[in-house]
Amino acid sequence: MPEVYKVILEADQESQKNFSGHGSALxxxxxxxxxxxxxxxxxxxxxIWGLKDFEYRFKRRPEGMWLSETAVDLETLDIMSExxxxxxxxxxxxAKQVRKINDKKWIDVSNEKIDPKMPxxxxxxSGGTINLFFYDGPISKDIAFGKLLNxxxxxxxxxxxxxxxDRNSSQLVHIATDGESYGHYHRFGDMxxxxxxxxxxxxxxxxxxxxxxxxxxQPPEYEVEIFQNSSWSCIHGVERWKSNCGCxxxxxxxxxxxxxxxxxxxxxxxxxTLTPLYENEMSPYVKxxxxxxxxxxxxxxxxxxxxxxxxxxxxxxxxxxxEEKVVVLKLLEIQRQAMLMYTSCGWFFDDxxxxxxxQVMQHxxxxxxxxxxITSTSLDQDYIKILExxxxxxxxxxxxxxxxxxxxxxxxxxxxxxxxxxxxxxxxEDYPEIIxxxxxxxxxxxxxxxxxxxxxxxxxxxxIHSDISWEENMVSYAVLHFGDHNLIGGVRKYMGDEPFSxxxxxxxxxxxxxxIAKVIRLMDKHFxxxxxxxxxxxxxxxxxxxxxxxxxxxxxIEDSYRRIYEYHLPIMQVMKEKxxxxxxxxxxxxxxxxxxDLQKELEREELDIERLxxxxxxxxKWALQLDKTTLGFLASQKINKLMERLSKIIxxxxxxxxxxxxxxxxxxxxxxETIEAVFRTLDELHLELDLWRAQNIYxxxxxxxxxxxxxxxxxxxxxxxxxxxxxxxxxxYLNIKN
Numbered sequence: 001m002p003e004v005y006k007v008i009l010e011a012d013q014e015s016q017k018n019f020s021g022h023g024s025a026l027x028x029x030x031x032x033x034x035x036x037x038x039x040x041x042x043x044x045x046x047x048i049w050g051l052k053d054f055e056y057r058f059k060r061r062p063e064g065m066w067l068s069e070t071a072v073d074l075e076t077l078d079i080m081s082e083x084x085x086x087x088x089x090x091x092x093x094x095a096k097q098v099r100k101i102n103d104k105k106w107i108d109v110s111n112e113k114i115d116p117k118m119p120x121x122x123x124x125x126s127g128g129t130i131n132l133f134f135y136d137g138p139i140s141k142d143i144a145f146g147k148l149l150n151x152x153x154x155x156x157x158x159x160x161x162x163x164x165x166d167r168n169s170s171q172l173v174h175i176a177t178d179g180e181s182y183g184h185y186h187r188f189g190d191m192x193x194x195x196x197x198x199x200x201x202x203x204x205x206x207x208x209x210x211x212x213x214x215x216x217x218q219p220p221e222y223e224v225e226i227f228q229n230s231s232w233s234c235i236h237g238v239e240r241w242k243s244n245c246g247c248x249x250x251x252x253x254x255x256x257x258x259x260x261x262x263x264x265x266x267x268x269x270x271x272x273t274l275t276p277l278y279e280n281e282m283s284p285y286v287k288x289x290x291x292x293x294x295x296x297x298x299x300x301x302x303x304x305x306x307x308x309x310x311x312x313x314x315x316x317x318x319x320x321x322x323e324e325k326v327v328v329l330k331l332l333e334i335q336r337q338a339m340l341m342y343t344s345c346g347w348f349f350d351d352x353x354x355x356x357x358x359q360v361m362q363h364x365x366x367x368x369x370x371x372x373x374i375t376s377t378s379l380d381q382d383y384i385k386i387l388e389x390x391x392x393x394x395x396x397x398x399x400x401x402x403x404x405x406x407x408x409x410x411x412x413x414x415x416x417x418x419x420x421x422x423x424x425x426x427x428x429e430d431y432p433e434i435i436x437x438x439x440x441x442x443x444x445x446x447x448x449x450x451x452x453x454x455x456x457x458x459x460x461x462x463x464i465h466s467d468i469s470w471e472e473n474m475v476s477y478a479v480l481h482f483g484d485h486n487l488i489g490g491v492r493k494y495m496g497d498e499p500f501s502x503x504x505x506x507x508x509x510x511x512x513x514x515x516i517a518k519v520i521r522l523m524d525k526h527f528x529x530x531x532x533x534x535x536x537x538x539x540x541x542x543x544x545x546x547x548x549x550x551x552x553x554x555x556x557i558e559d560s561y562r563r564i565y566e567y568h569l570p571i572m573q574v575m576k577e578k579x580x581x582x583x584x585x586x587x588x589x590x591x592x593x594x595x596x597d598l599q600k601e602l603e604r605e606e607l608d609i610e611r612l613x614x615x616x617x618x619x620x621k622w623a624l625q626l627d628k629t630t631l632g633f634l635a636s637q638k639i640n641k642l643m644e645r646l647s648k649i650i651x652x653x654x655x656x657x658x659x660x661x662x663x664x665x666x667x668x669x670x671x672x673e674t675i676e677a678v679f680r681t682l683d684e685l686h687l688e689l690d691l692w693r694a695q696n697i698y699x700x701x702x703x704x705x706x707x708x709x710x711x712x713x714x715x716x717x718x719x720x721x722x723x724x725x726x727x728x729x730x731x732x733y734l735n736i737k738n
Contacts, residue, residue: 008025009057009058011025015210016060019213020213020216022063022210022212022216023058023063023210023212025058026065027050027054027064027065027085028068029047029065029066030047030049030050030297030339031049031339031343032345033046033343033344034071034238035067035068035071036071036228036238037071037241040075042339043079044290045294047076047079047083047085049300051084051085053297062085064086064087065080067088069232070091070094070176070230070231070232071231072088072094072226072229072231073228074228075125077122077130078125078128082128085130086130087119087131088130088132088133089135090232091135091176092116092134092135092136093230094230095109095110095114095225095227096108096110096225096226097109097110097224097225098120098224099223100221100222109224110227114224116133116137116172116174117162117163117164117172118218118221118222119133119214119220120132120133120224122223122224123223131220132226133174133211135176136162136173136175139158139159139175142158143155149181149182149186151192152191152192152194153195155193156196156200159175159206160173160206170218173206176232183692233348240260240348241260241264241347242347243257243260243261248350249348255393256391257351260347262400263347263352263357266387267341267342267364269383270367270368270379271338271341274335274371274379277334277374277375281327281374282328282331285318286315296311296335296336303467308470326470329468330370331374333370334371337366337370338363338367340360340363341363342360343363345359346360346361350393352390358408361404362408362411365380365412368383373414380409384404384405387403388400388401415440415466415471415472416492417532418437418438419462419464419473419475420536421541422435422464423489423491424479424489424534426449427458427481438538439468440467441464442462442463443463444460444462445460445463445474446461450508452511452512454483455481455483456481457479457481457507459478459507460477461477461494462477473493474493475492476491476493476500477490478490478503478504478507480516480519480520480523485534487533487534488531488532489531490524490527490531490532491527492528507523507526561589568589572586572590591622591624594619594624595630599627599630602631602635607638607674607678613681616681619685628686631685632690635678639689643675643694644693646672646701672726676729676730695735695736698730698736702727706724709723709724
């Protein structure tokens with residue numbers, strides 16, 4: 001979300017002001033690869049891409065770098081140090097032994113005996129060094145898996161209790177947990193964290209700092225040796241990402257992860273096979289194939305044509321033709337996909353059929369697809385053969401090879417497949433002449449659309465351009481929709497003006513004669529095997545089209561239910577008064593209509609509060625079973641939008657002087673009344689609302705204007721009093737204190 005991203009960037013800038021010029025944001029290895037299992041080249045690129053990505057976003061050099069799953073080896077730390085990274089963060093069990101700098105005697109700190117309240121210096125094979133922090137394990141564990149986030153004050157006190165009372169020297173208490181802990185795994189965990197920091201700081205109980213500042217103030221006095229090939233989420237080191245070590249989510253204790261080793265083997269085989277292919281094919285265009293890969297992050301971050309041309313000028317050793325540029329970009333994409341396929345979550349979970357593992361296999365599939373386009377050599381059969389040795393835990397799927405065939409290969413996209421998507425979806429949505437969809441651009445050059453009752457036909461030609469590889473082709477197409485989900489289309493590389501004209505006239509004239517069977521035969525004639533159906537659309541568009549197809553049917557069902565409801569409402573009212581239970585069919589009708597009307601009311605641009613109140617009363621009167629998931633989503637959306645309107649008003653007037661701004665704010669009491677009425681009305685439905693946006697907006701308004709409004713209210717300004725009263729009520733609904 002852009003606003004969250006913006007606030008993260010602003011927070012890092014603010015942290016530099018608060019912490020002696022040291023920003024709190026950390027870089028990370030680029031795509032969450034388990035670094036000890038990567039080869040040296042990939043380690044280099046992961047660090048370089050992570051650094052460049054950070055600099056692009058935060059506009060400064062990073063001081064620290066987060067390692068995926070804190071998985072570490074000395075080579076990775078060496079590469080990080082070589083590129084200017086000052087520190088990393090590890091789990092306490094990753095420390096092996098420590099000693100005072102310049103002392104000879106080592107002290108064993110295995111089994112989490114290391115003191116986490118200080119930084120340590122790690123000597124590296126190259127002769128360089130890097131600083132390491134080891135987070136507080138017990139507190140971090142209680143945050144992630146215990147109930148420490150249930151209460152912000154108790155959380156703060158637990159952090160404070162970690163300080164040793166026997167030491168006069170500086171101490172650092174710090175934790176490391178997944179970000180999901182604060183809100184996803186533990187609802188309101190973000191509030192507990194915020195309050196804990198507020199409690200510590202406002203009571204002057206400790207000084208809040210960050211790693212960069214602390215390291216400057218308190219350089220390490222001890223050095224440390226680590227356990228190589230270790231991590232925070234596998235007690236066996238890094239086996240979780242290559243073997244059936246026993247580590248899993250625990251959700252399916254009867255399952256095994258024997259699939260992990262063959263999956264790792266398949267990925268390693270593919271990477272090693274692609275390496276000489278990449279070097280050989282890239283050699284005519286550049287001096288150093290691996291340096292241009294390291295530099296490719298410049299393109300990933302900015303794919304504008306001007307920037308890509310600049311990239312070619314800096315990296316190619318001669319002027320490249322348009323066709324050669326396509327080859328170079330495809331080769332670089334092979335390498336990007338060959339690293340993305342090692343993203344750690346592909347091995348982390350319980351089965352090879354999981355969405356995370358399917359995703360990493362899709363990256364592998366894309367790398368093989370691009371390699372075949374360049375060399376005409378197919379690699380996927382050898383890859384699939386290795387996956388045949390990867391057993392699944394599901395009865396309906398035997399091996400990873402089946403998972404690949406069913407879930408991975410159908411997701412493959414090329415220019416023709418995108419052309420088919422563009423053509424088919426254009427029957428249901430009006431596109432402009434030039435449209436960007438996903439990572440493609442389509443420019444329509446000819447487009448004919450014919451309607452005949454429920455049947456629709458489109459015929460055309462379009463130029464399809466890949467915004468990633470710069471490959472492009474002119475395609476010709478014809479798509480026929482003959483009701484419901486029945487859709488057939490043909491797409492192929494442009495056949496030439498004369499064949500296209502023939503196809504266009506034959507299919508169109510036959511369609512206008514309502515000879516659908518012949519239209520289908522003509523499509524087979526002109527497009528051969530390049531046929532597509534509704535099921536070849538991309539997933540989101542497929543859902544959208546199916547919703548459009550079903551719309552008349554759903555409207556017909558709704559009308560039927562509503563007629564029954566309105567016709568039988570009098571007798572249902574009498575039965576209710578006489579305490580006679582409604583027959584199940586009539587109860588279901590009332591439930592359907594009232595739920596639907598509530599949803600429609602919440603979707604309206606301008607809410608009718610009285611109508612909403614009547615519907616809420618109806619739910620209580622009939623004791624209806626509500627669709628709380630849908631209603632909660634729509635109610636959250638409505639409240640957030642109303643708060644955004646309020647925020648826009650504030651944004652428009654905030655540049656004004658405070659006195660002028662306050663006068664303008666008073667004009668919008670009616671909007672506050674509407675928002676308060678929505679909360680008050682919906683409160684009786686006990687919906688689960690997602691209001692973090694509304695909370696952030698409320699907090700920002702409160703911070704800038706609430707105190708001034710209270711002053712005016714104290715001077716017996718009735719409008720200001722009303723404003724403060726309503727605003728405070730909103731705060732109660734949003735669980736925010738002023």
